[in-house]
Amino acid sequence: MAESEKQTPLGEFLRSRRAALKPDDAGVVSYGARRVPGLRRxxxxxxxxxxATYYTRLEQGxxxxxxPAVIDALARALNLDAxxxxxxxxxxxxxxxxRRRPSRPATARPGARQLIDAMGGDVPAVVLGRRTEVLAWNDLGHLLLAGHCAADAPDRPADRPNLTRMLFLDAHHRDLYTRWQEExxxxxxxxxxxAGRFQDDRDLAELIGELSMRSPEFASLWSKHPVATCASGTKYFRHPEVGELALQFEALHLPDDSGHRILMYSAAPGSPSEAALHLLRAKVTETSVPVRTR
Incomplete structure (x- = not known):
């Protein structure tokens, strides 16, 4: 009797990439009609x-x-990027x-808090946990990304902002991005x-489950298995206070196993986005409400 197929993250990823690889791109000669897209097992x-037997068992869990040698061979055959x-x-x-257990609420490292505070009103910056929950932000980071949230929200684990949740479920945050699909x-x-690095993280699994249930758009994207570290790039905003901005971002991953990172934004010198960022900085000064990071 054939073994039943198990749904595992490894098997799902292999299937998604196998289905996406065209026979011609892999140098495979195809004869006649194919019942399924991509390569056969x-x-x-x-x-x-x-x-073929070993690969089938691997894909079926x-x-x-x-x-590592087998995994490298599969990666080469699938034309995977780094x-x-x-x-x-x-x-x-x-x-x-x-057994997965709930973890204690994450906290930002004191040095990370000091770093984003030292950036002052010049660089919008946030400290993110591994699940994209905001652990701390400076004044400009708060006003750029979530001015509609309380400034001290990151200090309250029960309702601290989560950038991925807000992107899909918060209309204010969603409207912030002119290229929402890209974001x-x-x-x-x-x-x-x-999720691949922290497979035993229960809170992360619950976040993914929540978004899959509440957002068809998230569920559709998740099923496609996109993978990228996204350490730098450009984000395009339409801010309700200062209009459109194109800001470069850098994600600084902290040198421990926490998965925390500092997300920083900057504008090209002399650009309209830099002028808009100056206007936003003036808004911070006008409000004069400090963000509590301790």
Whole structure:
């Protein structure tokens, strides 16, 4: 009797990439009509130099502890980029058979708080937890990303802002992005990386489940398995106070295993976006309501 197929993150990712790879792109000669898109299991196995039986068991969740060499061979056969290759290795790592437990609320490292405070009114910055929850922000970061939220919201774990949740479920935050689809894809791709790295994170799994249930757009993007670290790039805003801005962002990952990062924004010198950022800085001065980060 054939073994039933298990739904595992590794198997789902392999299936998604196998289905997306056209036979011609992989150098596979195709004869006649194909019932499914992409490569067949046996075709991918042949390209990777493993047996079709072993690959099938791996994709169906019946084999574990695949060697790094096998994972590298599959990554090459699937034409994965660097982020996807690293993600595949994370998914293939054995995970402890421990029951997922709620974690204690995360807190920003004192040094990270000091750093974003030192940026003052010049650089919008936030400290994010691994699940994109806001652990701290400076005045300009608060006003740029979520001026409709209370300034001290990050200090309250029960209702602190979460950038991914707001992107899909908060109309005010959603309207902030002129290229919402681009931003949504980037957010999901980054969350996929985190989910692969922290497979035993119960709170992260609950966030993904919540968004999948409440947002069809998130569920559709999640099913496509986009993967990218998204460490830098450009975000396009339509801010209710100062209008349109194109800001470069850099994500500084903290040197520990927390998954925390500092997200910083800047505008090109002399650009209209820099002028708009100056206007936003003036708004911060006008309000004179300090953001409590301690």
């Amino acid at each position: 046996e075709e991918l196995a042949q390209l990777a130099g493993v047996s 019946h084999s574990v502890n695949a060697s 982020d996807e290759r690293a993600h595949l290795h994370e998914l293939a790592r054995p995970t402890p058979g421990k 949504a894809t980037r957010a999901v791709a980054s969350l996929r990386v985190v």
